[in-house]
Amino acid sequence: MTEASILQCNDFQAYVADITHGSSRAFGVWLQAKGGVYRPGREEESVVAYNHYLSCDICKAWVHNQIPEDFWVRQRRMSYYCCPSMFVATEESDPIDSVQFTFALIRDEPCWLIEGKQVYARFCPWCGGSLPSAPFIKQNEV
Numbered sequence: 001m002t003e004a005s006i007l008q009c010n011d012f013q014a015y016v017a018d019i020t021h022g023s024s025r026a027f028g029v030w031l032q033a034k035g036g037v038y039r040p041g042r043e044e045e046s047v048v049a050y051n052h053y054l055s056c057d058i059c060k061a062w063v064h065n066q067i068p069e070d071f072w073v074r075q076r077r078m079s080y081y082c083c084p085s086m087f088v089a090t091e092e093s094d095p096i097d098s099v100q101f102t103f104a105l106i107r108d109e110p111c112w113l114i115e116g117k118q119v120y121a122r123f124c125p126w127c128g129g130s131l132p133s134a135p136f137i138k139q140n141e142v
């Protein structure tokens with residue numbers, strides 16, 4: 001390895017740690033956005049960093065160790081939903097400060113419940129998408 005590439009790896013890792021404040025979740029988002037998440041004024045740096053990542057096996061391995069597997073599992077599950085808000089309302093809502101959506105079959109009719117009430121919601125209140133007539137993720141699908 002040349003000295004120049006060592007410098008680039010250090011730069012890449014320092015850049016990512018800087019823009020994500022050491023948060024593995026923010027890091028995962030940066031990766032998924034293919035370097036498209038950046039601080040204003042640092043767009044070019046972000047592109048250079050992402051290109052370095054793509055071409056460097058050392059940094060790919062480093063990245064792999066930075067982001068826990070559960071981040072990727074959560075991202076995969078979220079991709080089945082109409083939007084991240086519905087994912088949270090269905091899978092991660094807590095009873096105190098978020099809305100809960102649940103799917104149930106009521107007398108064989110598909111029904112989306114809000115806060116446990118059988119309201120037969122048809123559309124997502126966040127993105128406006130039609131709600132499916134089954135859970136977003138079927139059992140054992142993900």
Ligand SMILES: [Zn+2]
Nearest residue numbers: 009056058059
């Ligand atoms: Zn590297």
Ligand SMILES: [Zn+2]
Nearest residue numbers: 082083124127
């Ligand atoms: Zn939605």
